[in-house]
Amino acid sequence: xxxxxxxxxxxxxxxxxxxxxxxxxxxxxxxxxxxxxxxxxxxxxxxxxxxxxxxxxxxxxxxxxxxxxxxxxxxxxxxxxxxxxxxxxxxxxxxxxxxxxxxxxxxxxxxxxxxx
Amino acid sequence: xxxxxxxxxxxxxxxxxxxxxxxxxxxxxxxxxxxxxxxxxxxxxxxxxxxxxxxxxxxxxxxxxxxxxxxxxxxxxxxxxxxxxxxxxxxxxxxxxxxxxxxxxxxxxxxxxxxxxxxxxxxxxxxxxxxxxxxxxxxxxxxxxxxxxxxxxxxxxxxxxxxxxxxxxxxxxx
Amino acid sequence: xxxxxxxxxxxxxxxxxxxxxxxxxxxxxxxxxxxxxxxxxxxxxxxxxxxxxxxxxxxxxxxxxxxxxxxxxxxxxxxxxxxxxxxxxxxxxxxxxxxxxxxxxxxxxxxxxxxxxxxxxxxxxxxxxxxxxxxxxxxxxxxxxxxxxxxxxxxxxxxxxxxxxxxxxxxxxxxxxxxxxxxxxxxxxxxxxxxxxxxxxxxxxxxxxxxxxxxxxxxxxxxxxxxxxxxxxxxxxxxxxxxxxxxxxxxxxxxxxxxxxxxxxxxxxxxxxxxxxxxxxxxxxxxxxxxxxxxxxxxxxxxxxxxxxxxxxxxxxxxxxxxxxxxxxxxxxxxxxxxxxxxxxxxxxxxxxxxxxxxxxxxxxxxxxxxxxxxxxxxxxxxxxxxxxxxxxxxxxxxxxxxxxxxxxxxxxxxxxxxxxxxxxxxxxxxxxxxxx
Numbered sequence: 001x002x003x004x005x006x007x008x009x010x011x012x013x014x015x016x017x018x019x020x021x022x023x024x025x026x027x028x029x030x031x032x033x034x035x036x037x038x039x040x041x042x043x044x045x046x047x048x049x050x051x052x053x054x055x056x057x058x059x060x061x062x063x064x065x066x067x068x069x070x071x072x073x074x075x076x077x078x079x080x081x082x083x084x085x086x087x088x089x090x091x092x093x094x095x096x097x098x099x100x101x102x103x104x105x106x107x108x109x110x111x112x113x114x115x116x
Numbered sequence: 117x118x119x120x121x122x123x124x125x126x127x128x129x130x131x132x133x134x135x136x137x138x139x140x141x142x143x144x145x146x147x148x149x150x151x152x153x154x155x156x157x158x159x160x161x162x163x164x165x166x167x168x169x170x171x172x173x174x175x176x177x178x179x180x181x182x183x184x185x186x187x188x189x190x191x192x193x194x195x196x197x198x199x200x201x202x203x204x205x206x207x208x209x210x211x212x213x214x215x216x217x218x219x220x221x222x223x224x225x226x227x228x229x230x231x232x233x234x235x236x237x238x239x240x241x242x243x244x245x246x247x248x249x250x251x252x253x254x255x256x257x258x259x260x261x262x263x264x265x266x267x268x269x270x271x272x273x274x275x276x277x278x279x280x281x282x283x284x285x286x287x288x289x290x
Numbered sequence: 291x292x293x294x295x296x297x298x299x300x301x302x303x304x305x306x307x308x309x310x311x312x313x314x315x316x317x318x319x320x321x322x323x324x325x326x327x328x329x330x331x332x333x334x335x336x337x338x339x340x341x342x343x344x345x346x347x348x349x350x351x352x353x354x355x356x357x358x359x360x361x362x363x364x365x366x367x368x369x370x371x372x373x374x375x376x377x378x379x380x381x382x383x384x385x386x387x388x389x390x391x392x393x394x395x396x397x398x399x400x401x402x403x404x405x406x407x408x409x410x411x412x413x414x415x416x417x418x419x420x421x422x423x424x425x426x427x428x429x430x431x432x433x434x435x436x437x438x439x440x441x442x443x444x445x446x447x448x449x450x451x452x453x454x455x456x457x458x459x460x461x462x463x464x465x466x467x468x469x470x471x472x473x474x475x476x477x478x479x480x481x482x483x484x485x486x487x488x489x490x491x492x493x494x495x496x497x498x499x500x501x502x503x504x505x506x507x508x509x510x511x512x513x514x515x516x517x518x519x520x521x522x523x524x525x526x527x528x529x530x531x532x533x534x535x536x537x538x539x540x541x542x543x544x545x546x547x548x549x550x551x552x553x554x555x556x557x558x559x560x561x562x563x564x565x566x567x568x569x570x571x572x573x574x575x576x577x578x579x580x581x582x583x584x585x586x587x588x589x590x591x592x593x594x595x596x597x598x599x600x601x602x603x604x605x606x607x608x609x610x611x612x613x614x615x616x617x618x619x620x621x622x623x624x625x626x627x628x629x630x631x632x633x634x635x636x637x638x639x640x641x642x643x644x645x646x647x648x649x650x651x652x653x654x655x656x657x658x659x660x661x662x663x664x665x666x667x668x669x670x671x672x673x674x675x676x677x678x679x680x681x682x683x684x685x686x687x688x689x690x691x692x693x694x695x696x697x698x699x700x701x702x703x704x705x706x707x708x709x710x711x712x713x714x715x716x717x718x719x720x721x722x723x724x725x726x727x
Contacts, residue, residue, distance in 0.1 A: 003124070003126040003127050004123075004127055004170070005241040007234050007237055007240075010233075010234060011230070011234060012167075014233075014234070015141065016137065016138070016141045016160070018226045018229075019141040019142060020141075020145075022219060022221065022222035023145035025221060026145070026214045026217075026218035027145070031195060031199075032144075035153060035154060035192060036145065039141060039157065042164055042184070049168055050171060052171075052173075052245060053171045053243055053244070053245045053249070054240050054241075054242070055245060072249070072254065072255070072258035072262070075173060075175075075249075075258070076258060076259065078173075079259065082179065082183050082184070083270045083273070083274060084270070084273065085183075085184075085188065086187065086188060086277070087274050087277030089192070090191070091277050091281050093191060093192070094280065094281040094285050095284060097195060097284070098284050100199055125300050151448060155392070155445075175430075181437075181438075182430060182434045185438065186433075186434055187437070187467065187470075190437075190440055190444070190463050193448075194444075194460065194463045194464070197448055197459065197460055200448075251426055252427055252430075
């Protein structure tokens with residue numbers, strides 16, 4: 001894949017990120033909101049990988065090291081994002097299940113116990 | 117952008133993958149049914165994995181399928197269905213003014229960020245990384261040398277996540 | 291082939307790939323009915339029945355047949371065709387309250403991973419014919435594709451809009467997630483020992499001298515100590531991943547009335563059925579590739595014992611040996627089904643999480659120790675350390691995971707009709723009447 005410019009990947013990433021933001025704003029189901037967060041994380045992952053491959057020279061901070069380690073940093077970030085997302089999903093879904101067991105309802109607009 | 121650099125089969129392939137991914141992303145937000153949203157997200161993650169392959173990141177692409185579609189999304193579906201089994205009415209979602217406001221906000225975000233960030237990057241069309249930069253060997257070498265400490269910290273984080281989710285899911289013993 | 295060379299190189303690649311896909315898919319599709327026939331015959335033989343033996347009998351007084359063929363039955367070999375015709379012309383019932391799109395989509399999703407799994411599996415030494423794609427993440431690809439198998443079942447269960455189907459889908463997703471971990475761990479041991487994720491590399495490594503010391507035997511991974519443990523774990527996980535007995539809880543007919551495919555009839559049911567058998571077939575092939583030396587029939591290095599002709603013959607007939615191994619794998623599947631009763635749900639989870647996963651993880655550490663010891667002190671020390679470490683792992687496993695605590699758990703779940711302690715006490719002195727509740 002040599003013919004596709006960097007901007008194409010970034011544009012797709014931006015679009016997916018926007019979809020995630022909009023979903024978090026307008027949906028009420030906490031599970032769907034969670035999925036929208038995953039969508040945003042993945043948009044960022046795509047951006048990381050696109051930059052890692054095309055790697056504009058200005059993006060390399062001075063002192064990071066040779067070309068190779070600078071290319072790898074993008075991929076490493078993606079691995080860490082994936083791991084953090086997995087941990088987040090395990091805990092988050094556990095919380096949603098606990099809330100559901102407590103209130104038998106998962107509408108996010110009605111979770112206002114702390115409103116006082 | 118120099119049109120002579122455009123490679124027609126590659127561009128068409130990218131356009132198809134990106135188009136499906138974008139449609140699926142819209143589907144995640146727009147379907148009122150949570151299971152449909154989850155399925156759209158699965159499709160989106162799949163297309164992202166293929167896009168990672170087109171970026172020569174085969175290790176991360178396959179990890180994307182294993183971690184996201186193979187584990188995380190199955191977990192999502194599992195929880196949705198478990199809650200659905202408990203009370204099928206729990207997922208009725210009203211549509212109101214928030215949809216219009218949210219849509220307008222999203223459009224604004226897209227236009228502002230797109231117009232400010234993307235144009236200066238238009239000139240980058242050349243691939244700079246070597247072809248094997250996404251192979252399991254190079255990813256593993258990097259992960260276990262330069263990034264060893266973050267790797268260990270993330271593994272501890274995952275352990276904490278496991279313990280936390282077990283604590284949350286456990287029924288309280290009276 | 292002149293026209294071929296005039297094509298665009300991209301098109302040439304596409305055509306090549308299509309050819310390789312057909313070379314893999316057509317045999318699998320053709321052999322699935324054979325699997326079904328073999329399962330029915332073999333199962334009936336094990337259960338002391340006759341099984342289907344009538345379809346395909348030649349007419350008794352047909353003049354056009356030679357005498358020795360008249361009235362001959364061929365073990366019911368045409369039974370699968372009859373089954374197929376039956377499934378085709380049965381009434382196709384679509385329930386009214388289903389989730390329509392997902393309902394029709396689910397069987398296709400269930401069929402996909404079974405076939406996609408073969409994408410990296412080499413069935414012979416011919417590099418331009420097989421595997422379909424020799425990617426450098428082959429083992430991970432297999433794990434990824436096999437983890438997609440859960441979607442077909444979960445979606446079918448959800449779309450049927452039926453409580454029992456949904457339960458079947460839920461059970462299946464929990465089961466597949468649990469066993470995938472142990473499966474990934476057992477494959478990781480082999481990857482660590484082999485230092486490559488490519489399956490072709492794996493087959494090549496298994497053609498080296500056994501344990502690096504016996505020059506006339508091949509180093510099949512099942513013959514190494516840690517490879518044997520891995521193979522046992524993988525075999526159990528493989529049965530669980532294909533939802534076969536004794537792990538067929540998602541479709542337990544006496545609890546869930548066939549679970550996720552209750553609402554599927556006719557061809558849609560046949561697609562699920564075909565997916566199951568194709569998955570069995572391909573998983574057997576994966577097992578053969580990873581642990582049993584791929585397409586090599588016997589772990590003997592013919593070239594070193596002075597018979598290079600045999601080696602050439604083996605390479606020429608490689609697909610036959612590979613198919614034979616797949617057939618043996620399917621026979622083992624049927625054998626297991628005929629032997630073991632279905633597990634209870636808590637037993638299933640305990641086996642996956644408390645037995646297989648710790649064993650596979652311990653095995654992984656053993657492989658790491660083996661590599662370290664081999665590098666530091668030579669091959670002999672490596673094998674000694676690995677055997678000792680495996681014995682240690684088994685000891686720990688026995689002491690902690692099957693020790694007194696686990697036994698207590700088993701006893702607590704036993705159904706006791708008469709409490710022995712109480713009954714002896716009752717015999718000694720009559721108990722006062724319990725107050726009415």
